[in-house]
Amino acid sequence: MSGLEGEVGAGEFVAVLGPNGAGKTTLLKTILGLLPPLEGRLDVLGAPPRRGHPGIGYIPQHRSLAGSLPLAGIELLASALTGARPGLPLLSRAERAEIDRALALVGAEALAARPLRTLSGGERQRLLLAQALLGRPRLLLLDEPLISLDPRHQAEFVALIQRLAHEEGLAVLFTAHEINTLLGAIDRVLYLGHGRAAFGRIEEVISEATLSWLYGMPIHVLRAGGRIFVYAEGLTPESEAHRHEAGADVLL
């Protein structure tokens, strides 16, 4: 990765964009200390990354078997809060209070009692967000949290993250495929692509000059109706959007 230099501060909501395979998930895993940085230097909360850092809250992209279980939502949070220590799966009063605090922050109090398999995609995401807030982290890493949500729930989720970033002073790194859902909520954009990276305000990064440099080919940026359309030479925005839906490896 070349050309990447920058710092994400408290209360800052940063979208990590780029095509599939550009290294968005790899970046998050490097910050989590699961993968070593290939080159350069990375400091997380003032120190080199280390696995299991209590100051980081994380929602992984792949969600597992838990979604089909009869267990109540609170068990997910309880296991995440106490799972790093040995012992029986019982909660102390303080742990119970911490779970209630996290649930209240995202308005998921009612979800905690419901069986996991009865939750919708949006409800499950809200619960996972509460879980990521356990232990008062200062950095939140969200890997493709909008996948499998409908547009209304996407907008609600983004607004919730924006509020949390500002009210709780959280630094947020949020990977996504699509920037339009995030317009108006994010502070800066980190764009990864083809071994290069650009980091800055939306209008700096999502520009013809920067994206053409990132992709090594002419890229057009169209702003219309408060939305941004990005497309390559010879492809119309419509066809881009279409290919995007099909899950093809395309720009934004």
Added chain:
Amino acid sequence: MFSYDFMRYAFAATALAAFAAAASGYFLVLRGQSFAGHALSHIGFAGAAAAPLLGVPVLAGFLAAALLGGLGIGLFEEDRAGRDLAIGMVLALALALGMFFLHLYRGAATLLSALLFGNVFAVDRATLLALGLLTLLVLAAMGLIARPLLFVSLQPELAEAKGVAPRRYGVLFMLITAAATALASVIVGSLLVFTLLIGPAAAALRLSRRVASGLALTFAFALLEAWGGLALAYATDWPVSVAITFLAFLVFLASLGAAAPARLARG
């Protein structure tokens, strides 16, 4: 019924096996690994059948083979697609190996029946002591790893990121389960270990949304089925493993019935 030594030993032994099976079984069902538990009891059967040939106690033979099997399943568990296939093949091979060892051994007929369907009335003081120690180990180990095991079972990716290694706990859990199947096999035999290991947990998971109460229910069902089966066998002269399996099936049916109205109400 309690005036006989063998009955008192039988009640103590079934309680021990029920507790060990309950502790492991709840997580087996939660993790979707009940088939692995079934396979471990068959792998143990091969070891138990080989024991007389090697001059070691049957329980030790069962335990050694099951532990090896547990280690193997735990280590190669990652590949979920090929897992059931591989386990099924090893399970069949283990049964065949067990029969082969018994074929080499005279007096195999009584041993075969005891290995496949259990023989709780043969439990003596020394065996009971061994069962007690093994149960203590299983319960202590499960008590220690319950939290991290739950974490890696529910959210392996997140657990990994938090420094809790799913594989390590997967292997540990399979080893504990191997010991639990050895205990249960003494009571209900290799073929019906599934009854004690899975039955109570499957019913409890249908009735409880919380882990703590679900675990408590699993222990209660296991003891109810084990002791109830033993008493039923004493009263009717049926084989103990048959009586326990009947009860386990009844409890599971009842849990389906009890959970059904709630599901209908939810739509």
